[in-house]
Amino acid sequence: MSHRKTLLAASIVAGLCLSGSVYAADNAPAAQPGSAATTQDTAQPGADKSKAKELGTVTVVGIRDSEAESLNLKKAADTHIEVITAEDIGKLPAKNVADTLQRLPGINISSSSANEGGFDENDRVSLRGTNPSMTQTLVNGHTVGTGDWFVLNQVQTVGRSVSYSLLPAETVSEVVVHKTSEAKLQEGGSAGTVDIITRKPLEFAKPITMQGSIGGVYSDLPGDVKPQFNGLFNWKNSDSTFGVMAQAFYEKRSLQRDGQEIVGGYNKIGATDPIAVAHPDLAGVYYPNLIGQTLFTQTRTRKGGTIDIEWKPLDNLTLNLNSFYSDLKADNYNRNYMLWSSKFVPSGVGLQPGYTVSGNMLKNATFAPPGAAGICDATTTPATTCANTPYGVYDMISRPGASSSTSYTTLDAEWRANDHLTFTGQLGTTQGKGNSDQQDVLELGYGAGGGASWNMNGTGKPTNWSVGGDNSTPSGILPSAGWIFGDQDIHVKDKENFGQVDGEWAFDSSPIYLSTLDFGLRYSDHTRENKTDIGQGPTGDWQNLANYPTNWSNYPSSFNSDLGVNGPGPVWYYSPGSLAAFDARFANRDPVTRFNWQNVYKVNEKDTAAYLQANFTGDRWSGNVGLRYVYTKEAITYNSPQATPYTTVGPITGSAFGDYYSNTYNHSYDKVLPSANLRFSLTDDVIARFAASQTMTRPDYSALAGSYSLDDLTHTGTGGNPQLKALTSTNFDAALEWYFAPRGLVSAAVYNMALSNYVNFGNQNMVFKDQQASKAAGHDVLATYQVSVPTNVDGNVKGVELNYIQPIADNWGVQVNYTYAQGRADNGQPLQGTSKHTYNASAYFENELFNARLSYTYRSSFFDGVSRSDTYYQAGVGNLAFSAGYNVTSWMSLRFDAMNLNNPKYRYYTVNPAYGNQLNSYYVNGRQYYLTANFKY
Numbered sequence: 001m002s003h004r005k006t007l008l009a010a011s012i013v014a015g016l017c018l019s020g021s022v023y024a025a026d027n028a029p030a031a032q033p034g035s036a037a038t039t040q041d042t043a044q045p046g047a048d049k050s051k052a053k054e055l056g057t058v059t060v061v062g063i064r065d066s067e068a069e070s071l072n073l074k075k076a077a078d079t080h081i082e083v084i085t086a087e088d089i090g091k092l093p094a095k096n097v098a099d100t101l102q103r104l105p106g107i108n109i110s111s112s113s114a115n116e117g118g119f120d121e122n123d124r125v126s127l128r129g130t131n132p133s134m135t136q137t138l139v140n141g142h143t144v145g146t147g148d149w150f151v152l153n154q155v156q157t158v159g160r161s162v163s164y165s166l167l168p169a170e171t172v173s174e175v176v177v178h179k180t181s182e183a184k185l186q187e188g189g190s191a192g193t194v195d196i197i198t199r200k201p202l203e204f205a206k207p208i209t210m211q212g213s214i215g216g217v218y219s220d221l222p223g224d225v226k227p228q229f230n231g232l233f234n235w236k237n238s239d240s241t242f243g244v245m246a247q248a249f250y251e252k253r254s255l256q257r258d259g260q261e262i263v264g265g266y267n268k269i270g271a272t273d274p275i276a277v278a279h280p281d282l283a284g285v286y287y288p289n290l291i292g293q294t295l296f297t298q299t300r301t302r303k304g305g306t307i308d309i310e311w312k313p314l315d316n317l318t319l320n321l322n323s324f325y326s327d328l329k330a331d332n333y334n335r336n337y338m339l340w341s342s343k344f345v346p347s348g349v350g351l352q353p354g355y356t357v358s359g360n361m362l363k364n365a366t367f368a369p370p371g372a373a374g375i376c377d378a379t380t381t382p383a384t385t386c387a388n389t390p391y392g393v394y395d396m397i398s399r400p401g402a403s404s405s406t407s408y409t410t411l412d413a414e415w416r417a418n419d420h421l422t423f424t425g426q427l428g429t430t431q432g433k434g435n436s437d438q439q440d441v442l443e444l445g446y447g448a449g450g451g452a453s454w455n456m457n458g459t460g461k462p463t464n465w466s467v468g469g470d471n472s473t474p475s476g477i478l479p480s481a482g483w484i485f486g487d488q489d490i491h492v493k494d495k496e497n498f499g500q501v502d503g504e505w506a507f508d509s510s511p512i513y514l515s516t517l518d519f520g521l522r523y524s525d526h527t528r529e530n531k532t533d534i535g536q537g538p539t540g541d542w543q544n545l546a547n548y549p550t551n552w553s554n555y556p557s558s559f560n561s562d563l564g565v566n567g568p569g570p571v572w573y574y575s576p577g578s579l580a581a582f583d584a585r586f587a588n589r590d591p592v593t594r595f596n597w598q599n600v601y602k603v604n605e606k607d608t609a610a611y612l613q614a615n616f617t618g619d620r621w622s623g624n625v626g627l628r629y630v631y632t633k634e635a636i637t638y639n640s641p642q643a644t645p646y647t648t649v650g651p652i653t654g655s656a657f658g659d660y661y662s663n664t665y666n667h668s669y670d671k672v673l674p675s676a677n678l679r680f681s682l683t684d685d686v687i688a689r690f691a692a693s694q695t696m697t698r699p700d701y702s703a704l705a706g707s708y709s710l711d712d713l714t715h716t717g718t719g720g721n722p723q724l725k726a727l728t729s730t731n732f733d734a735a736l737e738w739y740f741a742p743r744g745l746v747s748a749a750v751y752n753m754a755l756s757n758y759v760n761f762g763n764q765n766m767v768f769k770d771q772q773a774s775k776a777a778g779h780d781v782l783a784t785y786q787v788s789v790p791t792n793v794d795g796n797v798k799g800v801e802l803n804y805i806q807p808i809a810d811n812w813g814v815q816v817n818y819t820y821a822q823g824r825a826d827n828g829q830p831l832q833g834t835s836k837h838t839y840n841a842s843a844y845f846e847n848e849l850f851n852a853r854l855s856y857t858y859r860s861s862f863f864d865g866v867s868r869s870d871t872y873y874q875a876g877v878g879n880l881a882f883s884a885g886y887n888v889t890s891w892m893s894l895r896f897d898a899m900n901l902n903n904p905k906y907r908y909y910t911v912n913p914a915y916g917n918q919l920n921s922y923y924v925n926g927r928q929y930y931l932t933a934n935f936k937y
Contacts, residue, residue: 063846063853064813067805068742073176078615078622079677080689080735080749082107082177086199095899095930097175097196098122098164099881102857103840105801105817106179106749108833110864110874111906118874118906119257120219120899120925121300124161127179127192128751129797129821129834129862132161134697134727136189139167139196139408140322143186143524145432145494147404149330154434154492155530155599156718157865158702160188163432166326166406168249170213170230171306173199179751180691180733181675183613183626184502184518190697190729191753191797200320201236201243201310208937209234215895215932221256221562221925222297228252228932241312248305249326256556257296258563259923260462264289264714266361266915267342275348286915287345287362289714290393291454291465292338293567294921295555301329304405316416327405333398335555337571339452339467340393340445350451359916364455369468390445390481391452392467397486398576401437406430420508425501432494439488439536440579441587444474445481459875459909462565462922471568474552479545484538484587487596490530498524518613518626526605528701534589535596535657542586549578562924597652597660601705601720602637605698613675623678630696631670636722638663638705641768646722658769658780665722671696685740689749691733699724699759703790710785712772717787719766725757725792735801743807748800755795760829761788795825797834814843830863830871837876852884864908872920875907891937897930 066085073083082104099122102109109122110132124132137144146162148154178185178193185193212231218224229250236243266286269276276283304326311319344350350367357363410428417423450468457463469476502520541547554570556562574582588594613626639660643650650661675693682688703724710717735749766787773781799821807813816839823834842855858878863871880902885895908920 063844063851064743064807067813071739071743071745071805073174075687075737075739078624078679079178079182080180080691080733082179084175084177086173095897096122096164096169097167097172097194098125099899100169101125101175101177101194103815103817103842103855104177105747105803105840106751106799106819106838107177108835108838108859108862110833117257117259117261117296117908117921118877118923118925120255120928121165123163123165125164125194126161126833127177127189127194128753128819129799129823129831129836130191130753131159131832133159133700134189134191134729135161136186136193136697137162137164137196138186138193139324140198140410140412141186141195142408142410142426142428142498142500143188143430143496143526144406144408145430145496146406147328147432147434147492147494149328149332149402149404149434149436151399151402151436151439151487151490154436154490155487155533155601156702157700158492158528159700160698163404163406165300166302166328166404167196168230168251168302168326170249171198171247171324173197173203179749180677180689181673181693181695181731182624182677183611183628183673183675184520185628186522187609187628187630187671187673187696188698190695190727190755198306198322198324199234199245199247199308201234201245201308202240202312204234204236204243204245207236207238210937211935213895213932213934215930217251217253218929218931219254219256220927220929221258221556222254224254226252226254226299228930236310243310245308245310246305247307249303251302253300253928255296255298255300255925257294257923257925258556258559259294259296259921260563260565260567260919261292261294261336261921262288262290262463262910262919263292263336263338264342264711265910265920266912266918267345267714268914269346269362273346273348275346275351278348279351281357282362285357285360285362287341287365288454288456288463288918289342290338290340291463292336292395293555293559293563293565293569293571294334294336294923295559295571295573296332296334298330298332303327303329318414320412321410322412323407323409325405325407328403330402330404331400332402333576334395335397335571335573336395337471337568338393338395339454339465340390341452341454343389344391344452361456361915361918364453366453367451369449369451389448390478391447391450391469392445393481394444394446394477396442396444396573396579398440398579399436399438400440400576400580401435403435404433406432420506422504422506423501424503425499427499429497430495434490434492434494436488436490438580439486440576440583441484441486441536442574442579442582443483443485445478446476448476448478450476456919459907459917459919462563462567463919464566465568466566467568471571472554473572474548474574477545477548479543482543484536484542484583487533487535487599488589489532489534489591490599491532492528492530494526494528496524496526498522513616513618514614515617515622516615518611518615520611522607522609524605524607526607527602529602529604530600531602532591533596533599534591534594535599536583536587536589536594537656538586539588540586547582547586549574549582551575551578562926563922592654593656595655596657597639597655598657600639601701602635603701603705604635606633607631620681621679623676625676626674628673628675629670630673631668632698632726633668634666634704636665636705638665638720638722641766663722667723669726671726671728685738687735687737687739689733689735689737691731693731695729695731697727697729699726699790703759710768710787712770712783715770715783715785717768717785718761719764719787719789721790724759724790727758728756730754730756741807743805743813745803745805747803750798750800752798753796755797755825755831757792758795758825758831759790760793760795760825760827760831761790763787764789793825793827793829795823795831797821797823797831811847812843812845814841816841832863832865835859835862835876849887850885852882854880854882856880871912872908872910875909877904877906878902879904891935893934895930895932895934897932899928899930900925901927903927 408430454465651659823831
């Protein structure tokens with residue numbers, strides 16, 4: 001049985017402080033820097049049970065021990081993995097798990113998952129230059145239902161990736177990133193799997209452990225301080241056969257994002273437009289549709305906790321009941337004060353000499369006040385008086401009740417039937433929710449006859465612009481232009497019930513070096529659905545200015561300077577309370593006539609999987625081969641404006657959004673997913689790895705049952721495709737690792753993923769009701785829209801990962817890694833999420849009293865999605881973070897974290913062959929500073 005033992009120490013136990021205090025376990029020798037102190041023989045989460053049954057519980061003390069422990073786990077594994085221990089999470093500048101993962105080679109993060117733009121908290125994780133939906137996120141080996149607070153994520157861009165904003169770093173024991181697959185690993189991650197391991201009661205060294213932290217966070221743009229709290233209590237009996245752990249967290253912070261958005265993209269000047277008749281050089285030239293100064297404010301309150309009960313009724317039987325809940329309240333208010341150039345540019349009224357055309361784009365232009373002639377749109381002549389036609393449009397959108405949550409409850413059992421046979425089982429349920437209870441909205445026209453100008457600065461800086469009139473008060477608003485809109489009464493559920501049983505047979509000896517045989521079954525029933533959506537509209541005397549609020553506030557005086565733009569200011573706005581009162585009187589929220597059928601959907605998947613995996617061990621090598629069989633039965637329910645072959649009910653009448661048909665598409669498919677991994681010790685410190693596998697990811701929920709998001713101005717939109725096939729990736733991976741010191745590593749890896757049935761986008765022409773034209777005409781007006789729908793294509797991702805970790809003397813260390821990724825679909829389209837270059841650099845210092853770490857991470861530009869049939873990218877962005885800690889006493893420490901120290905600029909740009917690369921949006925979030933006091937007993 002000697003081949004089943006290992007020097008691999010298990011991870012992170014014995015009363016770690018929630019924010020990473022340094023200490024040694026009671027009744028154990030104090031560990032020295034770079035060492036680990038063994039305290040008992042108990043297998044720990046995250047250890048490879050096929051390789052070892054008798055593992056040592058360790059007490060990891062500090063950054064250096066944590067780094068050494070992570071490398072020990074990585075070195076001993078048969079597959080290519082990355083590991084982060086809880087001490088890493090505690091002492092890296094990190095506030096959720098994604099913050100920490102981004103500093104590993106081959107991993108990218110993003111701060112948004114729909115078109116809501118970049119925020120200051122990392123939210124999604126992707127592996128090796130792929131879409132976040134291709135990364136499977138597990139907690140303790142099982143899936144976790146996820147919710148999203150932003151309305152587009154709830155009904156239009158609904159992916160399979162997990163929102164890491166719901167997963168605070170303090171709840172985690174370790175994180176294992178699987179870059180190569182094996183048969184016993186749950187399917188779903190074509191690019192890889194992230195498994196988050198939480199603490200268990202019997203892992204703690206003392207009978208009673210109490211830990212806590214209290215502090216505050218200061219965000220420099222909103223300029224206020226909000227509280228942060230975490231607390232943990234653990235008890236276990238004297239013989240370590242029964243234990244209970246309870247943990248709670250409450251974290252609140254303010255967020256302000258200053259931005260500029262080019263809403264509606266870029267419009268083309270027609271050859272017959274009056275402006276082109278007067279200026280022939282402008283025929284076919286493009287110009288920005290809506291240029292807006294966007295102020296977004298939000299209060300995020302994350303609260304929840306976990307309870308874990310662990311019991312060993314017999315020496316060979318362990319039971320564990322674990323329940324987790326996290327809720328994020330995310331009330332927010334978005335204001336967008338926009339220049340509505342498409343209202344006056346086609347007429348050409350007031351265009352001044354000196355305009356500039358560059359790359360088929362009207363880069364800068366000035367329109368003087370037209371005087372008595374008024375402002376005219378494309379349907380009028382310059383001589384027509386249209387004094388009430390707006391130069392600008394202003395959207396104020398308050399979302400009280402926006403929230404998301406995730407929860408799970410699992411019952412795990414491990415039974416060692418005899419020396420050779422072990423069974424583990426898991427039953428559980430998980431549910432995520434996303435809510436948009438209400439949107440209080442007012443859209444206003446303003447600035448009639450005031451003149452306007454803009455000057456574009458490319459994709460690197462915001463566009464400078466102006467609009468005539470007083471921008472600091474509501475005096476310029478027009479009663480004849482505007483709207484009340486906004487989807488609400490949305491309650492998305494993402495629920496899964498699952499059960500799994502696994503077995504392992506261990507061989508005493510085998511002529512073919514077969515050490516263990518793994519086998520198992522898993523079944524899950526997963527549903528993602530939204531049953532209601534009320535798309536409010538205006539009613540009553542809503543355009544009477546006498547009914548409008550009389551009090552207002554203004555954008556922060558530093559808004560334009562924070563953004564680095566010359567724009568209107570200080571812009572006025574109504575308070576959320578004033579909007580709520582106004583919409584309560586004048587918003588039509590009738591559940592029948594305002595039922596928005598486009599955003600109602602349901603996807604149900606029943607998945608069955610079985611696997612068989614053989615694990616081999618030789619003199620200097622080990623590895624595994626296996627097969628995983630997956631069967632998926634799918635039922636997709638969605639609505640359409642026209643009958644389809646899958647229509648079950650319709651037409652359903654009575655909605656202001658037009659008649660609709662209910663459709664259900666049922667189908668099933670199966671996959672056999674082979675995998676093989678080989679680990680070879682060239683020397684005691686040099687490891688070579690090789691892996692080949694097939695993996696799969698099911699299409700995003702919105703791709704299968706996506707709503708139709710339409711733009712009435714440009715007659716473009718997006719939709720879904722229920723006939724999409726599951727993505728299959730054929731993967732090859734090779735790595736060479738040199739562990740030259742207990743905390744030192746030099747490694748290189750190459751990988752290739754051949755993607756079959758990758759989900760990309762294509763355009764289709766479809767007929768819909770034009771809401772704005774219908775409003776103006778007083779009857780239904782149908783129009784043809786160019787709709788981007790997801791389609792299956794093939795593609796490829798390949799890349800190189802380089803990693804260097806260097807201890808320096810007794811107290812210092814550095815880590816640098818670089819990833820190159822190249823991805824392309826066979827139709828020439830880019831692959832979503834592929835940054836060609838990603839690199840990270842960090843340095844730390846630690847002694848017995850003080851520790852500090854400085855980290856910088858950068859990813860180059862990547863394709864981020866489709867916006868109104870145009871592809872748009874996020875530009876390259878880097879992030880600087882710092883953390884420091886001081887041990888005041890043996891039971892108290894202080895900690896300081898600084899996030900986004902370089903105040904990163906999130907830039908998104910549109911790529912179109914007709915007019916080149918143009919700015920789509922530009923955001924700044926400011927910096928955040930955390931000060932925390934940590935306590936332990």
